[in-house]
Amino acid sequence: MRVALLTEGGYPFARGESVLWCDRLVRGLGGHEFELYALSRSLRQEQAGWCDLPQNVRHVRTAPLWGEPPAHAPCAEGAAARGVTGRRERRRFAECFAELAAAICTPAADGDEPDRADRTGPTAAERFAAGLHGLADLARDHGGLPDAIRSELAVRVLESACRAPGALRAAHAAQVSDLLAVVDRLERALRPLSLDWLDEGPGSAGLGDVDLCHAVGGGPAALAGLLAARAYGTPLLITEYGVRLREHYLASTPLPAQAGGVGPGGAAPGVRPDAARQPVRALLASFQGRLAHEAYARAQLITPGNTHARRWQERCGARRERLRTVYPGMDAEPFTEVGEAVMDVPAGGSDGDTPGRGGRSGPTLLWVGRVEPAKDLVALLHAFSEVRHALPGARLRIVSTGLGTAPDAAAYAAHLRALAAHLFPDEAADTHSVGESPVAFEEIGGPAAPTLADAYAGGTVAVLSSVVEGFPVSLVEAMFCARATVSTDVGAVCEVIGGTGLVVPPRNPRALADACLALLRDPARRTRLGAAARARALELFTVEQNVEAFRGIYLELMSRSTRAPAALDTDGAPVPFAQPAESHVPGRWASTARPPAALASATASPRPAGVRSPAHARSAQTATVHGPSWARHAASGTPAVGVRPGQEDPA
Template identity: 55%
Template sequence: MRIGLLTEGGHPYVSGDAWLWCERLVRGLEQHEFDVYALGHGPHQDADGHRVPLPPQVRRVRTAPLRTAEGPAYGRRARRRFAECYEELAGAVCARAGAAGGVPGAEEPGTPGSLADRFGSALYGLAELARDKGGLAGALRSDIAVRALERACRAPRALCAAHEARVSDLLTIAAHLERALRPLSLDWYDDDTLGAADLCHATTGGPPALCGLLARHFCGVPLLVTEYAVHLRTHYLTSGPHTAAPAVRAVLAAFHGRLAAEVYRAAELLTAGDAHARRWQERCGADRARIRTVYPGTAAERFAEAAEPALRTDPGTLVWAGQVDPAKDLETLLYAFAEVRREEPKTRLRVLGTPAGPEGAAYLGHCRTLAARLFPDAAEGDQPVSFEETGGPAKQTGVADAYAACAVAVHSGGAEGFPAGLVEAMLSGRATVSTDVGAVAEVIGGTGLVVPPHDPRALAEACVALLRDPERRARLGAAARARALELFTVERNTMAFHGIYLEIAARCPVRRGAPDEPRPFAAPAESLVPGHWTGPEDHAQPRGVPAWAADSTQPSVEEAR
């Protein structure tokens, strides 16, 4: 099969959160051909030095950094057409949803005049205009767009918060929608690009999924969408009260909700990284029957040595490893460790991680200060808490060595998607103590201790219980490794997507191309008829017909067998 792989800031460039997963997927499915379409936001995509070496199955790579560009000048008829489509889009976004629960985009499409159908019709109308006129960039930033947004926000059935939108808010909304709709102006939607693919695989929600949506609309290519972090949830988490005015947040949340619902409606299949992400997809309008859960894969061989039972285990060391940011709630871990030290004075805590940007660096400094305040009597050079920054090649060996030398792996967090660091601890065969957030309980599955979040006492009690019971640690660690090897390896992830590719190709209609072009599943499967087949001397017998079938006298059932 030929796969159009749609990425954002990731493969084939060493950037973004999904690049490693995409790299493993492409290399693991060498029986397929891949055309990679990479969206991005910076000039680094033009530099070959940031591109990973590509395997032979990747036929070509096309990039489109989503920067602001000047659009074509429209004539009167094109401006009128744009105004109609954009006004319909703005009206569908700003109107109050009539679905139960009030989630934007969750109402049932298909009813005459439904908001979902209005949004989809306007979106594809804008895409067709962009295709005919060479882009939308100038029009999306024009006064026509701002005035259409103003009318939609002032409409009687508009969102309550939208009624309060000021001119500055309308300009902010228009700018955000212009960025979100930039994929409509790409030249990827014809028979020489995405139209030549047998399947489009968007490796995340948002702009890549929008590209797949347009490939389906223009070329009939089936769409598969993978969300390890649900795009709409990420938007909600990053759009707090401090980021924008209430009117801006309400309208943009409605837009992303409508877009997610349209993507979920059009995709042949959706894959979620865990049950937590799957529930988000269902809540936002996805059909449960078209969702598959495919866990992220972790390279198990990196932790094979750490899983050896007698390898340098320090019975008095706790380890936390991951990306450092406020969502990881290291403060709760430090307060819990202070209680652990009161029960087990010789215990030590190692914190391994890389700060996530400036905010993560500031949070790491805050945690260092808190640790010094909690343990003021520690001797110089003998601090019970150590902070070790890891990143790049160091992470490949440093984390595995830390797990090998510890007794218990601790996973604390206040908000969590799929806990990749927890899976690494499980592959290392270590007993774990985790807070019950996101998909943690689903991943652990009874092979570790799970406590409520933001509860230092409960976290401390669980750690002490395992520190005092080595047999229980060994039993839980062995069970955790067995579960991780069964569910969370790279090979398991890759083969799951191979099966999904075949499932989609088998049930989608074959698109007729060139006469000599191979088409998967275009011919019915051949069956093997049991019996004695002809030898090389039987030249007169039709090819593929067994000897008994050519004889005038038919054998019995037993002879045929």
């Protein structure tokens, strides 16, 4: 089958949160053809280039969610793209945008709004859907909405909605600068409505000719899937490992002073307390919630990555019968040697107390992850101070996989080093030795930890001290290595651990220290917990289980699909057996999913496959993929572009 993978800030770009997961999914489902529709979040992300793509990726289209808006997209039926300029178009835009703004300014209840018998008008969710799809129709008819959404008319419509009775309390205090900031964010989030991604017909490389839309996230990436579902009846699948509304709240809310006082960033392009006032944050949060509600309502199936994300989706209106938890797949192969080595240690053995691969002598606490305030390494240092008093030979290794994207991440890292130097002065064994701190700050790729497996091999107990966490990747890696773990009770930690490690409340250094001491003093218990953790991780969190789950989901959605056949004859009637049932099972059935040769000339696109029209030059970047040789490696720093405007693919 042909699957459209819709991403935001991830695959196929070399930088992003979901790059590895998407790449493993596409490579694992080699019997299906994939078309990538990617939204980038920054210039830095685009300059990093693309990953090496497998052969079953046939087309790639990209568009930015940053900077100036793209040029107008082509209109329906080839009409001239002139934007919303006429009186009737402006009136139609004002009506649709007013519905959208009214829904955003209406306070929302948890989950879906109750269908009250006494209500006389549409609910806020219905008004949001009407406004959203009305704007989509207007964009397709007139070539795009960026100028209209940024116009004075849009600001006035939003202001009226904010001043209406019953609007959000924070919206009443919105000033002109707040309204301008909101419409700017709305324009970026709604850019997919103005893109020319809904082309249809054989060889068009558009959403009109795919069998399934798989959106990675319920934000702007899902908008294109919503339009395809509405226009062509294409099934929509939404996968989320981090719910967009939750990410917006995290990006807009400061952390406690103990964690550094800086909110975590990078999960979503939300606003921060030092960059926007409360009205802006409240209106954008309402928009994220309404958009998620609409995406969940239209999707045939929603696959959260854990129960924690599932609860947020239910709060945003997702129906339970459409939810199916699919844990993210991680590659266990790099950690096999370390895990098996620990499993071979006899009862009461060292399992990391003695020097080993990348390790140091003595019991060692190990922390691995991105250094940012949300990880609360300040609490970990204070907890290790308690451990050090009770167990003088203990050590702490803080292994960084990179700095977080919070504005003060570098300053936070420097603060941690200063605090460690203050709490643990360099110690020497005698008057002739050089002092050494029991706390080591290392990086993956350095001499002490060339790889992640080397880092975990040198730790006795793996620790996670976060105050905010989604799916704890570092815990799963430690479980693959058969390491006993101590974690704070945040995010999906308890779901991942499942009784194979110790869990303590967040922001409680004493409880964290007591749990670490309990494991450091009991080698037999560490061995039992490590073995149970490795067995659990290999059962639930491997790439194989993730790929097989989505293989079955794809086939299930196609078996229930009511999408009209794409192959039509010259009279507009469906071609019998042009898309047989076997084209929906794993295998290379690309030739059977096209119309017969006699009909190809009548239904083919006027431009050759893989050629971009000039109108695509600014609205989207398109590439036709013929194997992995066209792709640039991420290390080259040059974006890989398969086709230039007006040229055929050289392959």
